[in-house]
Amino acid sequence: MRVYGPIHLENSWHLRHSILTYFLKGFMKPRIWILLSLFLLFLIFINFFSLWNLHHFYALSIGGLIFLLFINNALLIFLNPYFQKKPSTALTRVIRAFLNPLWVHWTFFSFFYSLTLLIFSIFFKCVPWFHAEDLKWVSSFFISGWVVLLGWGIYTALVPLHLSRFNIVLPRLPASFNGFKIAIGSDFHIGLFSRTQRLTQIFETMAAYQPDLVVLLGDLTDDDAFYIPKLLKGIEVLDPHLPILGILGNHDIYGDPHSAIQQLAHSRVHLLINEGFEFKKNAESIWIAGISDYAATYFEKLRPHLVPDFNRTLAHKPPSSPTILLAHQPKAFHESIKRHIELTLCGHTHGGQLGFPFLNWTIVKPFITWDRGLFQNQGSQLLVTSGVGYWGAPFRLGLQPELVFLNLQFPLESHAHV
Numbered sequence: 413m414r415v416y417g418p419i420h421l422e423n424s425w426h427l428r429h430s431i432l433t434y435f436l437k438g439f440m441k442p443r444i445w446i447l448l449s450l451f452l453l454f455l456i457f458i459n460f461f462s463l464w465n466l467h468h469f470y471a472l473s474i475g476g477l478i479f480l481l482f483i484n485n486a487l488l489i490f491l492n493p494y495f496q497k498k499p500s501t502a503l504t505r506v507i508r509a510f511l512n513p514l515w516v517h518w519t520f521f522s523f524f525y526s527l528t529l530l531i532f533s534i535f536f537k538c539v540p541w542f543h544a545e546d547l548k549w550v551s552s553f554f555i556s557g558w559v560v561l562l563g564w565g566i567y568t569a570l571v572p573l574h575l576s577r578f579n580i581v582l583p584r585l586p587a588s589f590n591g592f593k594i595a596i597g598s599d600f601h602i603g604l605f606s607r608t609q610r611l612t613q614i615f616e617t618m619a620a621y622q623p624d625l626v627v628l629l630g631d632l633t634d635d636d637a638f639y640i641p642k643l644l645k646g647i648e649v650l651d652p653h654l655p656i657l658g659i660l661g662n663h664d665i666y667g668d669p670h671s672a673i674q675q676l677a678h679s680r681v682h683l684l685i686n687e688g689f690e691f692k693k694n695a696e697s698i699w700i701a702g703i704s705d706y707a708a709t710y711f712e713k714l715r716p717h718l719v720p721d722f723n724r725t726l727a728h729k730p731p732s733s734p735t736i737l738l739a740h741q742p743k744a745f746h747e748s749i750k751r752h753i754e755l756t757l758c759g760h761t762h763g764g765q766l767g768f769p770f771l772n773w774t775i776v777k778p779f780i781t782w783d784r785g786l787f788q789n790q791g792s793q794l795l796v797t798s799g800v801g802y803w804g805a806p807f808r809l810g811l812q813p814e815l816v817f818l819n820l821q822f823p824l825e826s827h828a829h830v
């Protein structure tokens with residue numbers, strides 16, 4: 413099975429200049445630069461608004477506030493990998509692993525804390541029997557609730573593992589593939605704190621399903637290809653004859669994608685980068701394809717060969733074979749609909765790591781139509797998994813880490829979500 417295209421592998425360190433270099437050399441689009449600047453202004457506002465209120469309600473000293481401000485944003489100021497000009501070292505990896513969750517938790521806290529206080533201060537101004545001093549009770553109630561939810565969210569991100577099973581009917585599925593089973597894992601975000609036992613548990617759970625194929629839908633590591641060996645250690649529990657396909661996610665592109673590509677080229681994970689292949693069974697076949705990630709478009713001049721390319725991905729597809737497309741980001745589904753791709757498998761959203769499946773709601777639903785679950789549009793189907801890992805900080809509320817098991821079926825079979 414040949415799955416590698418002529419990807420030009422080069423020493424890619426020079427691609428990892430700082431974000432400032434990207435801009436100054438014209439590699440970053442002005443739109444992205446403007447969005448980053450607005451985001452920075454927003455961060456400054458919520459930081460100072462939250463700290464000023466904490467000082468006001470709980471008499472925090474100015475020195476303490478400056479200390480909090482520094483510690484909570486140290487990652488952003490000094491240790492963000494996008495600002496580094498030199499390769500990560502063991503020390504910077506350890507420091508980042510500690511500061512990254514701190515920054516993410518603080519940023520989310522300061523955003524929701526600021527929002528809550530602003531809403532209640534407006535409310536208290538409109539309702540005469542409340543006073544401005546009552547905001548302290550709102551603040552204390554919010555902080556207490558946040559601490560409880562934090563504990564629950566950290567537990568949910570690290571311990572449970574939810575199994576979602578879908579029977580997928582593909583109208584043009586060859587008879588030989590009726591009952592073909594695919595195990596899907598996405599968004600591993602492997603980093604310093606990713607536990608080997610957890611990865612083993614994930615892949616043992618996949619193995620127990622006895623799949624015909626395992627797919628890894630990107631964000632294999634958390635911006636750092638250094639941790640690819642942890643992934644490879646985890647998959648050792650899978651049957652050596654079981655095919656494993658992978659694609660790159662945006663966090664693989666942000667890090668050192670060429671290092672990830674090179675390491676995986678020497679492993680049993682077959683990475684699909686804008687290419688597909690004919691998966692044969694008896695005399696029949698399905699076309700399994702994988703596109704690169706859209707994050708490469710931000711750095712198009714630096715990484716042109718990693719920009720998603722549907723034409724190349726589908727170039728050699730036999731007309732009679734249905735296509736299963738692996739794409740990290742669900743926005744690929746727009747193109748899948750246009751090209752009548754039967755089934756698209758995606759990750760990326762994490763469901764925002766906050767949602768309630770029984771309400772079919774996630775926090776990213778207002779921004780991403782295809783946030784999690786199974787969708788259909790004009791004969792094309794899309795499955796979005798909320799992934800097994802977490803971004804930024806160990807926190808998931810209402811959405812447990814998820815493995816997805818698919819069972820492909822003939823049209824005559826019932827179409828049911830178990």
Ligand SMILES: [Fe+2]
Nearest residue numbers: 599631760803
């Ligand atoms: Fe992700």
